[in-house]
Amino acid sequence: MSTEVTAPGPGDTATHPPGGTAGRVxxxxxxxxxxxxxxxxxxxxxxSARERIERLVDKDSFTETGLFVRAxxxxxxxxxxxxxxxxxxxGTVDGRPVCVFAQDSTVFGGSMGEAFGEKTVALMExxxxxxxxxxxxxDSGGARIQEGxxxxxxxxxxxxxxxxxxxxxxxxxxxxxxxxxxxxxxxxITDFTVMVDGAxxxxxxxxxxxxxxxxxRTTAEELGGARTSNTVNxxxxxxxADEEDALATVRDLLSYLPANNLERPPEYAPGRxxxxxGLDTIVPDRLGEAYDMRDLLRSVVDDGELLAVQELxxxxxxxxxxxxxxxxxxxxxxxxxxxxxxxxxxxSEKAARFVRFCDAFGIPLLTFADVPGYxxxxxxxxxxIIRRGAxxxxxxxxxxxxKVTVVVRKAYGGGYxxxxxxxxxxxxxxxxxTARIAxxxxxxxxxxxxxxxxxxxxxxxxxxxxxxxxxxRTHGTPYLAAERGYVDAVIAPRETREQICRALRALxxxxxxxxxxxxxxxxx
Numbered sequence: 001m002s003t004e005v006t007a008p009g010p011g012d013t014a015t016h017p018p019g020g021t022a023g024r025v026x027x028x029x030x031x032x033x034x035x036x037x038x039x040x041x042x043x044x045x046x047x048s049a050r051e052r053i054e055r056l057v058d059k060d061s062f063t064e065t066g067l068f069v070r071a072x073x074x075x076x077x078x079x080x081x082x083x084x085x086x087x088x089x090x091g092t093v094d095g096r097p098v099c100v101f102a103q104d105s106t107v108f109g110g111s112m113g114e115a116f117g118e119k120t121v122a123l124m125e126x127x128x129x130x131x132x133x134x135x136x137x138x139d140s141g142g143a144r145i146q147e148g149x150x151x152x153x154x155x156x157x158x159x160x161x162x163x164x165x166x167x168x169x170x171x172x173x174x175x176x177x178x179x180x181x182x183x184x185x186x187x188x189i190t191d192f193t194v195m196v197d198g199a200x201x202x203x204x205x206x207x208x209x210x211x212x213x214x215x216x217r218t219t220a221e222e223l224g225g226a227r228t229s230n231t232v233n234x235x236x237x238x239x240x241a242d243e244e245d246a247l248a249t250v251r252d253l254l255s256y257l258p259a260n261n262l263e264r265p266p267e268y269a270p271g272r273x274x275x276x277x278g279l280d281t282i283v284p285d286r287l288g289e290a291y292d293m294r295d296l297l298r299s300v301v302d303d304g305e306l307l308a309v310q311e312l313x314x315x316x317x318x319x320x321x322x323x324x325x326x327x328x329x330x331x332x333x334x335x336x337x338x339x340x341x342x343x344x345x346x347x348s349e350k351a352a353r354f355v356r357f358c359d360a361f362g363i364p365l366l367t368f369a370d371v372p373g374y375x376x377x378x379x380x381x382x383x384x385i386i387r388r389g390a391x392x393x394x395x396x397x398x399x400x401x402x403k404v405t406v407v408v409r410k411a412y413g414g415g416y417x418x419x420x421x422x423x424x425x426x427x428x429x430x431x432x433x434t435a436r437i438a439x440x441x442x443x444x445x446x447x448x449x450x451x452x453x454x455x456x457x458x459x460x461x462x463x464x465x466x467x468x469x470x471x472x473r474t475h476g477t478p479y480l481a482a483e484r485g486y487v488d489a490v491i492a493p494r495e496t497r498e499q500i501c502r503a504l505r506a507l508x509x510x511x512x513x514x515x516x517x518x519x520x521x522x523x524x
Contacts (some may be wrong), residue, residue, distance in 0.1 A: 031511035057091035110140035131260035139177035167360035195226035231417020265328035271302025279493035314346035332359035333368035367420030402507035431478035
C-alpha cells in the first residue's frame with residue numbers, strides 16, 4: 001500500500017504557531033501545504049486526484065471543501081492525513097456550476113473510511129441544495145478495513161444520497177482505477193459511468209476471491225474491465241481511451257444536460273442543418289437489406305453530431321444525445337445493422353433507462369423506428385423478456401416530455417407499439433412512405449393466414465408470391481395507420497428534419513399532468 005501522510009506532531013509549528021496574526025497565517029499556509037501534499041508515489045492513473053479535477057473544471061474555478069478533515073483520533077493511530085483520501089469541492093465546467101469529488105489512491109489506497117465518506121456525503125448534500133450536477137472521480141480499493149462497520153455505514157449513506165439525488169440533479173461517475181465491492185454500487189445508481197480502457201475495473205468480487213470461493217480463474221480485465229463493462233454487462237456508458245478522453249467526455253455530456261430537474265437544458269445557437277436530400281434513398285428497396293441508422297440520424301440533428309450512450313452494448317438499438325435547433329434531444333433508434341434492429345432484453349433495458357433519464361430532466365425524446373419486433377427464442381423467454389422487455393413499454397408510457405416518432409421502415413407487432421407509438425403517448429408520429437406497419441411481415445402473415453390454400457395449391461410458390469404482394473399493397477404501408485390517426489402525417493424522407501423542428505417547437509409548452517402517487521412500480 002502507498003505511504004500515507006502523517007499529521008503534524010505535538011511539536012510541529014503548524015499545530016502550535018508562533019504568536020500574532022502573521023504567525024497564525026504562516027501556520028495556515030503550512031497546514032495547507034501538508035494537506036495538499038501527495039500521500040506517496042503517484043497513484044495508479046495518469047494524474048493525481050487534484051490534477052484530475054483541475055483538468056475537468058474551468059481554470060482556477062475549483063474551491064476545495066473539507067481540506068482539513070481527518071479521521072477521528074485512534075482510527076489509524078498516527079496515520080491521520082488531512083483530507084482522508086478524497087478531494088471534494090465545487091467549480092464550473094463551461095461556466096456552469098458543478099460539484100466534484102476525486103478519490104486519492106495515494107492515501108490508504110483510496111479506500112473509504114468514515115471521514116472520507118462524510119466528506120463525500122456532505123458534497124452530495126451541497127449539490128442538492130444548490131441544484132448542480134455532481135461528478136465522482138472514482139479510484140478506490142473499497143471499504144477501509146481498519147475502520148470496520150463505520151466504513152460500511154458510509155457506503156450506505158452515500159447510496160442513500162445517490163437515490164435522493166436521482167432525477168433531481170445529474171450524477172456522473174468516472175472510474176479511473178479500481179472500483180470494487182460496495183464502492184461499485186454508487187456508480188451503478190448514478191446516471192452515467194465513464195471508464196478508461198485498460199485502466200478501469202469495476203466489480204463486486206475480485207478475481208482472487210472468486211477463485212477461492214468457486215475455483216473459477218479470471219482476470220480483473222475480464223471480470224469488470226472497461227471493455228467488459230461497456231460491451232458485455234452494460235455497467236458503463238462510455239469507453240474512454242485515456243484519462244484526458246474520459247474527462248473530455250464528461251464535459252461534452254454536461255453540455256447537453258440541465259443543472260437540475262427544474263431547469264431547461266442549455267440552449268445554443270442552432271447548428272448547421274444537414275442536407276436531407278440523401279434521405280430519400282437511404283432505405284434499401286429490399287426489406288432484408290441493412291443500412292446504418294446513424295447515417296440517417298446525422299442527416300437530421302444539428303451539425304450531424306451524436307453523443308452515443310452505451311454505444312458498444314446492445315448495438316441493435318441506438319441511444320444518443322443530440323441537438324435540434326440548438327436544443328437538447330434524446331434519440332432512440334433501432335439499428336438495422338445489428339440483428340435487423342430487433343428488440344431483445346439488453347436493448348429494452350438500455351433504452352428504458354435512457355428514456356427515463358431524458359424524461360427526468362426534461363429532454364424531449366426523438367424516436368426512429370425500424371423494428372421487426374421482440375426477439376423470440378427459448379433463451380430470451382427463460383431470461384425474462386416479458387418482464388424485462390416491458391421496461392421499455394413502461395418508460396415510454398410514463399414519459400411526459402415531448403415525444404416525436406418517425407417510422408422509417410418496418411414496425412411490426414410489439415415492436416411497433418413500444419417504439420414511441422401514439423398508443424404509448426407519443427405527441428407527433430410521422431412515417432416515411434417506406435414504412436410497413438403491421439402485426440408481422442408479409443411472408444410470416446401469408447404463412448399463417450393462407451396455410452391451407454398454400455398446402456392445397458399446385459403451384460404454392462406462385463400463389464405465395466401473389467399473396468405476399470397483395471399483403472404488401474394493403475398492410476405493408478403506413479396508410480392504414482394514417483387513416484386511423486395513429487400516424488399524423490406520411491412525409492417524404494427529405495422533409496424529416498423540418499417536420500421534427502416544427503413538432504418540437506409546437507411541443508415546448510407541453511403539459512402532461514399525472515395522477516398523484518408515490519411512484520409507479522416498474523417491472524424490475
